Amino acid sequence: MTFSMRRVRAIITKDWKDLLKNSYILVSILLPLGFAAMLSRMSTDDSSMLSMPINLALVMTGAFVQASMMAEEKERSTLRVLLLSPASTLEIMIGKSVLSAIITLIVVIGSIFISGINIPELFFFSIMVLLSLIIFISLGTIIGLISRTVMETSIVGLPILIIFTYGSMLSSMFDSPIITKSISYLPTENFSTALMSLQGSGGFTEIKWNLLNMLLWTICSVILAIFIYGKRRFDK
Template sequence: MTFSLKRVYAIFTKDYKDLLKNSYVLFGIALPILYAMMVNRIGDQDPYFNFLPINLALVVTGAFIQAAIVAEEKEKNTLRGLLLSPASTLEILIGKSVLSAVVTTLVILICIKLSGFVIVSLSLFALMIFLNLITYLAVGTMLGLLSRTVMETSIIGMPFMIVFGMMSNFKPLFNNEILLKGIDYLPSEQFTFAWIKIGEGGQFGDIIGELIVLTIWAVAAVVITIITYGKRRFDK
């Protein structure tokens, strides 16, 4: 079966109509925007603090909206019908990720505008956003597959949001070097480290290590999500 953009677009259109009726996703959209407004008001020069709205947009908006879209399909028992349609697994996963990707990108642009965040290198920034989007959309799909209802995604996803979106704020509370080193390899931390280097005049070669880690996260997240999809797609 050949890949069909028409089937992907049909899935995207359906999710778009469903999203307009879902008030749950407003939290995922509003939280990073509120933080961006706070960053602008405080005017703190700490790069970790200034980068928080963008990381939250990726984690909360990207993963949570994606999880809600997938969980709603399971809750309404419509995922089975989608699986029995002519659409392939790849078309279903891409089609159900496009809307979340578009919304997340728009939220990131709003956060940049509201917080006054300065983009030094648009190409490198876009590349890192792309790699992180793959990671968080894949994880969001997995969270949705593991949840039985839309509201359950909040319970399952809250630890994920804290660890992946706000862990840098809790680093001063830890003294364990192994734990701190592990936190440094989170995609949000690698993104921030790379952007600090770029802000100091770094180029592509200076952040190749961070890009490799982000790529590993993206590939691993997609593989694990596909495995989870194969096992949980028919579960209620």
């Protein structure tokens, strides 16, 4: 099977044009931006809230755009048409992943501008965003593989959304050491703490454990995505 950039590009172009008309995806793109705008007006002092718009953009846009693009192909039975063309599932999935990565990056940058967070160390920050991007697009791929319709992506994806974005709120709500501990291992939490250390003029030494944690999450989520892809083929 030959891999063709031309086909990947065709898929990206098609998905881009299609999702501009898709209200579900537009909402998941605009919601993080709206949230960022809201937060910038609240002028909160809670430092954990600082990274919230970025995290929300990563989870909401990264995971959900990817998942719903995949599920939609199945739901409308356009996937079968694609599979009967020379395009392979790998090309289809790479096309979709690239598009959702681009959109997510735009939303992340947009929410940084809107919420007015100042980014101290651009290099480390970029690495952190990149790692999160891979994590959440892999998670989105998993959701897209599991669910058959766009409706199902919300059902499957909602717990993930709540746990990952509102983890810090959950930990303060339950006030149990186990939950707090386990939530502190989430990539989003590590992202927040790392961002805070960077803002507190910290360097690599301060955030290295956070980076390691995110790297592990990246590796695990990619492996899990590949595993689930093998089990529940996109075309089934």
